[in-house]
Amino acid sequence: MANIYAVKTTVGQERNVAEMLCRRVEKVNREAEELNREAEELNHKAEKLKLNREAEKFNHKAEKLKHKAEKEKYNVYSALVSNEIRGYILVEAQDKTEIDKSLRGVSHSRGLVKGKIPFAEVEKFLEPKSIVTKVKQGDIVELISGPFRGEKARVVRVDQKKEKITVELFEATVPIPVTVDGESIRVIKKEVSEDETSG
């Protein structure tokens, strides 16, 4: 049974941490598989031998190798990076100690967060919705990429299909509508709807 835990990382380095962690796990597991193969070869050799004592020796050695392989193996299954949670990655593993073991020495990782994360919580990150679905006309947003990075603007039109947003920059002397990608904005202030103001 797999358990999911959150690992704290440096902001902006989430993907690097996930990749480094998983590459290391893959490497160590490959080495463990190699040990298992060696152990099987020894077992095979022991079967061929007629002398019981020699065979026993080989079997014993094989057993030792298998034990070492099992001990060295990292039971980490996957790592997830979501745009919605900055500074954290989600790691799926057999248990907490497996992640602790595999995280040792991975740069930009800042330790494990206590407590398991239920799978139902993770499911929403598996089908990320575009930010465009949450943006409404009149919202105040900040552009986070492109030539107008850092500028604040008001949303004038939302194209859900193409995931594009048309905004009017506050700083511009002449209000020219600029169409930007849905992923290059951050909502600062939601427009207060009429029902909320009256109620």
Place this chain on the structure above:
Amino acid sequence: MAKKEKACKHCRMITSEDTCIYCNVNTSEEWFGFVYIVNPEKSEIAQKLGVKINGRYALRIR
């Protein structure tokens, strides 16, 4: 210069090629979210995503 990473529109695997090596489908440069599957048999996330090969996958592709 490093080649830009793309994701397969069908299986979501991240690659630098224009077509996916597994499904022969066009890849897209616009993808979001990232998941690295190490053990697809034991991973619940992999099962939910329908992933059977270990590797790097995108969560959403446009």
